[in-house]
Amino acid sequence: MDNPPFKPAVAQTRGFDKLAGMLSVMSAQIEAALRESNAPAATLVETAHAMGQATQTIAKSLFDFSGSPARVFQELMLLHDDMHARSSKAATAIQFHDRLVQCLTHVSSSLSLMAEFVSSADASSTEDWNALRDRIRGLLSMEEERALFDLLSGAPESSGAKPARAASESGKIELF
Numbered sequence: 001m002d003n004p005p006f007k008p009a010v011a012q013t014r015g016f017d018k019l020a021g022m023l024s025v026m027s028a029q030i031e032a033a034l035r036e037s038n039a040p041a042a043t044l045v046e047t048a049h050a051m052g053q054a055t056q057t058i059a060k061s062l063f064d065f066s067g068s069p070a071r072v073f074q075e076l077m078l079l080h081d082d083m084h085a086r087s088s089k090a091a092t093a094i095q096f097h098d099r100l101v102q103c104l105t106h107v108s109s110s111l112s113l114m115a116e117f118v119s120s121a122d123a124s125s126t127e128d129w130n131a132l133r134d135r136i137r138g139l140l141s142m143e144e145e146r147a148l149f150d151l152l153s154g155a156p157e158s159s160g161a162k163p164a165r166a167a168s169e170s171g172k173i174e175l176f
Contacts, residue, residue, distance in 0.1 A: 018129050019114070019118060021152075021153065021154065022110075022114055022132075022133070022136070022153065023114070024152060025110075025148075025149055025152045025153050026107050026110050026111060026114075028148065028152055029103060029106070029107050029145065029148065029149075030104065030107055032103075032148070033100050033103045033104055033107075036096070036100070037096070037100055040092070040093035040096035040097070041093070043089050043090065043092075043093040044090060044093045044094070046086075047086045047087070047089060047090040047093070050082070050083070050086050051083070051086075054079055054082075054083050057075065057079055058076070058079070061075055061076055061079075099142070102141065102142070103142070103145060106139050106140055106141070106145060109136075109139050110136045110139060113132065113135060113136055113139075114132070114136075117132045133153055136149070137149050137150070137153075
C-alpha cells in the first residue's frame, strides 16, 4: 500500500533543492557585484583626493603668476591634462555604480519572483520551475549576468545558454 504523505514530501524536497539552486545563483550575483566594487570605489577616492590637490596647485600658481607666467602656464597645462585623464576614470567609476545598482536590482526582482513562486500551489512541477527560470533570466540585461545565470542554474544549452566570458573580461564596464 502506498504511503500518501511520503509522495508530497519527495516533491517538496525536489522543490526545495531547486529553490536552493536558484538562491545560490542570486547569492553569487550579489557576491560578484560586491567584489567588483572595490577598484572603482578606490578610483573615485583617488580622483577626489587628486582634485583637492589640484585646487591647491591652482591657488599656489595664481599667487606665483606675477613672477613667472611661462612656468605657471606650463604647470597649469600639466595639471589640466592630468585632471582631464582623471575625470574620465571617475566617469567610468560612476558608470560602474550604475551597473552595480542594475545588477542588485535584478537580484531583488528575482527574489521577489522566487517568493511569489514558492508561495504558489504549483511550485513543484518541472515546467513551472523552467518557466520561473526563464522569467528570471529575462530580467537580466547584461550578457555577463546571463552567462553566470546559465552556468549556475543548469540552464539547458537549447535555452540560449552561452559559456561565461573569460576572466579577463569580467571587470569591463559597459558605457551607457
